[in-house]
Amino acid sequence: MFLLGTSNSGWVQLYEHFTELTNETLDIEYLKILEQETKKEPYDIRLLDKVIKSIDTWLYKVNSSSKNNSKAILLKYGIDNEELMENFSEFMKIIDLLEDGDEIHIDITHAFRSIPVFMYLILEFIETLNYKKIKLCGMYYGMSEARTVFDKVDIIDYPVGENIRKLENERIIGDKPKNGKIPVGKIVNLKPILDISKWIRSTHDFINYGNGYGISTMIENDVNSNEITLTLGVKIKDISNLTNINFLVELRHEIKNMNSLLNTPDIDRGIIKYIKPILLDFTNRFSRLDTDSEFQLDLAKWYIENKRYGHGYICLVEAILTKTCELYGENVENLNNRNLIKSAFFLTKKVKTSVDIKKYGDLFHETNSIRKKIAHASFISESSIDKIPYNRHIEKAQSYADDMEKLFNSPNIQSMPNIITIEMIKRNYKPPNKNKRR
Known part of the structure; x- marks a missing residue:
């Protein structure tokens, strides 16, 4: 057990409770010292050693594989930023005490409001960053404001005897028995809140x-x-x-x-x-989206929106290739057809054509040069882009996508097969060199 509390939390009650559960004898002198010193602040945490020992004794009694390594952690009240950060540092120490495979059960019944918030954040930290491979089994809260009257004491797992005195003294439940019945706060598992997160x-x-x-x-x-x-x-x-x-x-x-x-x-x-x-x-x-090219272009824009620029550039190049295959009625999923269509972009520099078609070809060459550099982890040399810093490619990614979308809808691009015919493309086509980087 890791017990988190302020200096004057119920350490006295913990010592009494777990000592009685194990049928051990209370150290009256220690109890007096504990009652006095825990009213002061600060004090040496070693004062709580016997409290922790009483807990470990009980844990060993109910499970002989218990490792006797419970801890007490003293927290500040969290009344300002400095105290909140001190508490956060103390919470983080718990992480170092956890081991992969641990199952965590959190009881926040008597916690200050800030403590459950911190516990929640730490669990988010551990799980989100995969800091430790642990499993949260439950976060439990004693809902005293929703009490139910029960006939028997043992339903709350307290043995009869001395613990009845505690109930009567309002140390545990907070209400005295009424007509032989004891109001008990229901324990609720708040794990669904963490699951929603x-x-x-x-x-x-x-x-x-x-x-x-x-x-x-x-x-x-x-x-x-x-x-x-x-x-x-x-x-x-x-x-x-x-x-x-x-x-x-x-x-x-x-x-x-x-x-x-x-x-x-x-x-x-x-x-x-x-x-x-x-x-x-x-x-x-x-x-x-109606066509493969529209899908690939919108996917490129989605990648770029979410700063996955490498995937974005790959999709931009594939989108313009797919669009051109669609213009010429070629099978967009056939690799030979896609290689053939690439020749059209080289002809846009040689054939007298519209500004849009020329820009269409330039757009392919620019994005493809960047795509090749990305694909080869920037080890490939492309003279046209070597001197351009990487952040410039990031900045231009969105404008490339916007330009491509405008050109896809341009009437001049729709007429491209009439100006650069498929026969011209086939005559200028050079099959790719298998040994050349693509």
Whole structure:
């Protein structure tokens, strides 16, 4: 157990309680010192050693594998920024005491309001940054304001005897027995609050970065999940994999499947019902597009919006290639056709044509040069871009996408096959050298 409290928290009551649970004899002299010294501030934390020992004795009694390494941590009241940061530092010490595989149960029944907030933030820190591989099993709160009257004392797991005196002295429950009955505050598990936070964070990660592994796991572990929501979780994971590996053809197909799934009536279960509109905004953005080139261009814009510039440039180049294949009626998924169409961009420099078509060709060459440098981790030499700092490529990414969108809708680009004919392209086509970097 890690016990967090201020200097005058109920350390005396803890010592009495756990000593009695183990049928040990109370050290009356220590009890007097504890009662006096804990009213002062500050004091040496070693004063609490016997309190912790009484807890470890009880832990060993109920579980012989207990390691006898409970800790007491003294906190400030948190009345100003300095004290709050001191408390945060004390909380962070707990992380070093945790081990991979630990299961955490948090009791915040008697905590100051700031303490549960800090505990929540620390758990977010540990889990979000994967600092330690732990499992939060519950965060428990004694809801004294929602008391129920029970007939028996042992339902709260306190043995009869001395603990009745504690109840009568209002040390534990806070109310005296009435007509032989004891009002007991219900213990509630607040873990769903932490789970909601995970839903929020994992949904944000998916719609903004294509990282749906978290939300997929949440769906898989959700007690409200049925066959269709579990299928949705699998789809989200597939989309995440395809987004990260940048397989655009398969990605478009899976986004459409996910969009159809989200429009199924049986999907409205549990928290999925409330995040569905956000997921639909994501899938609708890409599902409404009519052509592969529109999808690839919008995907490039999405990558750029979320600062994934490498993927953005790759998609920009693929989008302009796909658009040109569509203009010439070529199969956009055939690699030979895509290589053939690249010759059209070299002809835009040689053939007298419109400003738009010339700019269209220049746009391909510029983005493709950057794409090649990205693909080869900047080790490839491209004279046209070598002297341009990397941050300039980042700054220009959005304008490249905007220019490409305008040109896709330009009437001059639609007439390109009439000016640079497919016959001209085939005559100028040179099959790619397999040994040359692409």
